Amino acid sequence: MLATVSSAAVFGIEALPVFIEIEVSSRGLPGVTVVGLPHASVKESKDRVRSALRSCGFQYRAQKVTINLSPAWIPKHGPSFDLPIALGLLQGYNLLPPLSSQTLIAGELSLDGTIRPISGILPIIIMAAQRGYTHLFIPTENENQCMMTSSVTCYAASHLRDIVLHITGKRKLSPVVHTKTIPPYSTSLDLLQSFSGQEHALRTAQIAAAGRHHTLFIGPPGVGKTMLAHGISSLLPPLDNDEYLEVSAIQSRSPTQLLPPRQPPFRAPHARSTTLQMFGGGHSLLPGELTFAHRGVLFLDELPAFSSEILQGLRIPLEEHVLRHSVEGHTLEFPCRFLFLAAMNPCPCGYAYSMDHVCTCSPSKIRQYLHRISSPLLDRIDLQVTLHDFSPGQNAPGSDIESRVSSIQQAWNIQQTRYKNTQNTANGELTSKNITQYCPLSHEVSAYLRICLEKLKISHRKYVSIIRVARTIADLETQKNIEKRHIAEAVQSCVRIE
Template identity: 40%
Template sequence: MVSRSFSMGLYGMDAFVVTVEADVSVGLPGFDVVGLPDAAVRESRDRVRSAMKNCGFAFPVHKITVNLAPADKRKEGPIYDLPLFIALMQASGQLGADLEDSVFIGELSLNGEARPVRGILPMAIQAQKSGFHKLYIPASNAPEGVVVEGITVYPVKDLPSLIRHLTGQEKILPAGKNTDTPFASAPLPDFSEVRGQFEAKRALEIAAAGGHNILLIGSPGAGKSMLAKRLPSILPDMTFEETIETTKIHSIAGTMPDGTSLIRTRPFRSPHHTVSPAGLSGGGSIPRPGEMSLAHNGVLFLDELPEFSRSAMEVLRQPIEDGKVTISRVNGTISYPCTVMLVAAMNPCPCGYFGHPTKPCTCTSNAVSRYLSRVSGPLLDRLDLHIEVPPVEFDEISSDEKAESSSVIKARVNAARKIQNERFKGTSIACNARITPDILHEICHLSELGRALLKQAFEKLGLSARAYDRILKVSRTIADLDQSEEIEPRHIAEAIQYRSLDRKYWMKEL
């Protein structure tokens, strides 16, 4: 007898319908799974067999063939345990319910309990688009599934309760919106705790308002990492579209906090400098998101930038420009979004004290040059703001005066983003950092005085064409923070000073 149930599969950010066909026929006992299954899918045979026996159901001692269609797409993970069980129950005559409008997703333990799986949100979205009306998923995944409108989510705890529901004996209550357990995240560090560093805080405010990439350069203990870790507290609020897209990525990667339906705060990812290129961009036989994609719509912080491998740093170059990372494998190509704010921190030299007001630098000129050359010019060009973070003076650090809080700064950032949202309404542009070349000069129109000022800086600092574009975008953000429709010369001047730490600047001091 042949039966079928429906499930979903994942390939990159996209989900697809999987038909689980089970054939139980006369012959020598055996259990074969076909349709390009990976090792985890093949092991479903043993999990399902034990789960059925331990829950009191009869496992068919016949020739069993299970096909996962479409057969030309790779299936991975333990998500097919539940639909495979349903198909076997139907094929063996133990279940006669009509399940043509239902999708089953979930892993099974050996005693028949449903265990959570990754990727529920994109699969639930696709199930609804494909016309299914019922979604059976592990109870732990229910808060994630109920985000999708137009499909009823049934939280499955174990196999006996599921069969009682399907046979009409004891109904499982559909999951409601109140199943979301708010994720109790730790309070974000606040800028009110930072003494001094007014220029660095101003630069971070500009970066947050316009989504710009930023490089912090300073000696050890100056506060580079401390400032970067406080950046999430002033980032603008996420839109619903950004929330859904960010949650999809974390759902696919399996990094969703327990009991959470949506990622509502902008991600902050800080990989160690030993991370591999694949760890940043993503990888695997069926590639999963890397650190760049996990930081989508948030911050990717690279501390001690020159310590990262050259190959890892070069992986960043194109995705930072495009807002997506494309991974090619033999069986296909996958693209993950990675619209991130890149925040990097580094010392000015190997010993860390080049340019320090009191501590002498022990590095030779060649050593400083070699250290700085670890960061390539093209990558440096993609960082909109280069900021020196000087050591904090004693009078500043010992002062009792309360610094400006993150909430006050965030209010200004949100006001600037509101202007940008109105400006780019109806386009795919989210912030000033993403202004495309075709409308750059229209949006960042310069007066004659501003043009002359920028020309002088361009020739004196030897800036590239990309650096020129980024100065225009930063000046546009500074004008938005000032609630100014026009870009004034003072906005251009401030934007230029944030490019003064270009490589040629450092070389002149060696």
Template identity: 40%
Template sequence: MSLATIHSRARLGIDAPAVQVEVHLANGMPSLTLVGLPETAVRESKDRVRSALLNAQLEFPGSKRITISLAPADLPKDGGRFDLAIALGLLAASGQIPAQALADCECIGELALSGELRPIQGVLPVALACRDAGRKLILPAANAAEAALVSGIELIAADHLLPLCAHLRGDQRLPDLPPTAASAPARHADLADVQGQEQAKRALIIAASGGHNLLLFGPPGTGKTLLASRLPGILPPLEEQEALEVAAIQSVCDRTPLSAWPARPFRSPHHGASAAALVGGGSQPRPGEISQAHHGVLFLDELPEFDRKVLEMLREPLESGAIHIARAREQLRFPARFQLVAAMNPCPCGYQGDPSSRCRCTPEQVQRYRSKLSGPLLDRIDLHLAMRNEPFSLQGNNEPGRPNSATAAAQVAAARALQLNRQQGLNAHMGLESLRTHCTLSDADGQWLEQAVTRLGLSHRASHRVLKVARTLADLDAVAQISRSHLAEALQYRQLDRQPG
């Protein structure tokens, strides 16, 4: 009787929970039993492993009674990622490789019938979990470049079982991995390309500086989408840990993270997107658009055209920065700390307030159109800005002094540095305790703000958002105290809290 235990990683998920693959060989009638809630692809792994071992001229212990247990038993196992761990467990239990060589390793990979190691999906979260646990990772060579994005982890990469077994036995060491080539920095459209709309550009810089959510509304052709696409270009580069979190989500979603490393994501789903597509879920839960926009920008164009129930699902992640998905057998948590930028028309026809006077919508129609957005959702959007059509010019924005992405990015970086030094986070993410500490007002300004909030009928959440925006305005001016001018400007960005005119 012999027993071998190999560590692997479970289902597709950001947290990549650990799984023990236990292989038990005993005398008795030859059989092979696989237990531990395996799904179809996992149950079929015993046939892949048998063929892979035989075709690689390794011994398959078919004369023994084999029991393979995937623990914990109550965690569903899916995919072919356990093939390598099962194969190495069988080889260790039968004495063909030393079990001690696998004591501090975790294994993940799919096997071809020839013994080749095939790449699998979701390697990056596995590599992050292994690094945090202080363990080595054995994986297919095709996944090595992706896993190498994680610093401080020891990788053992092979493209076939035979050289991997030779390495584990100490007969022939696998070649060292080449360094990961750095990708070219992402290029974004310049803010200077947008003609006019100086107030909207100011709002974009404020949103980027404090991490605030932004809603632009105005007639078609005023530049709402154009402005939103410039936001990633004025945001600061991702920190290493943030970049790894973004790449881990891309890895789980079957997109190569190396192609955009380490750019901030910009996601723009169509307004017909389902709830599962936007917030995540499905029969086998996967991250949705809000998680794929983690540490980046989620742009929702034609906001009222989204299904209202789908939009209401944004309320929790806008507050908490994560989405929790519950299923009968498991609960998943996907990160979703995104910056929301939305755009909409001011009325059903789109031309309310346009100088052409084309709009014939009644106040009731406008109210019905805007009521597709609930008050609680609007409360969570810090900046509401109306945009107007401006005179058209073919000359472009070549005049000196026009803001461009480089100057705007410098402003944003300076304001964010103040926030991180002061409260170790962005203003938009401040809790109530930080709000009381860092958004203090003079007695006169406090009374003035209370009167303004009462007159405008703002909720407590909306008034807190006003304070956070005012704090960002003060940071852009590099002053410690919030002034009345900051409060007045912040109140101007609550335009959808007022009745349509």
């Protein structure tokens, strides 16, 4: 007897359909064989399924069972095939009627038949909707991620028995009602209020958020570098529907099963993170921190403390906004279009420019410390801000947060129109290839910039950086053309660690 059940494998951050064929034969030696590139976790499935079926009162018969997972080239990881294999076996034993080929099933089974949640449910739901599946069976604990899927009837079950009773028509499950609303977007500008009086810090935050410019904060410990990073993140506009779905699909690959809010993600991995944790990939094909920060912020505190492999590895994703991993001859792409914020001390002890503390570092130690951040990486960071000791909450003129927020919104609207129908989302993503197309300069401004470049011995990448930042400064003033004063301010904001 041959039974077929449809399921899905999550490959990177996308799901692909997997067809499970189960042949139960009375000929041959009794036993279960799983073929079709199954990972060890999938091979273990047969033991969980055997116990789960017994717990539900079904006899696991001593027959020859062959389970084929196709297509064979997709590596299959994780326990999400338990539930479809169990249902396929029951069909193979003639205990269940065949399921429609438009029905997709995914879920992990515990030994007593309870259905456990799985990671990556949202990519599976999105794929089911795109490929015309009509019915979907998923674990109850994944139910909250079952949104924006009006074309697929979704059933959530917490026990194998519930699905068996549903399929045999003895007790129907109710389809999941999509009443859960997306958690609302809330801005918190309190963090930035703390920087009242630090005009340089607030201005940098404003430019960084308006044009999505990668930024480096330098300052002694406890000066508020992390707070400023959170402040910039809170200035970013909420995710639109497409972005939200994309981000939620990625977040569903993380162990947390929570529906993320509309806010762009904020990821702050520890300096001791491994390259696998940062860039993703490996055997399990999980996304890394760079991909979890997609459409949001990646904040690296204590930048020089990260391994040189990670610091070097950041260069390409910062420019191309994608990470590529090769698996079984196929190239897998993880998106990583994030705003990069980083913080560091001015020297190993942290007090090089402090007025209250004495720096204990030798000049050579300071040089060695600063050189951990290579020039090619620094060239990809548009803005630098030096923070000093300050008294929080000190109100000063010129720190009007509300008007800054409205100018950022205006700049975003201008950029949305400018980059309509392109891959770009903001000025900070312009490259040397398209900078002249979007940021033409008058002869006078060009000549002025050339003088700045010659005097300051600025690299070509930094030259592009200056024009990008000048474009954002002009957008904040809703100015069509880039003027000399925009260039002058952009040059000042340039990263230059000596």
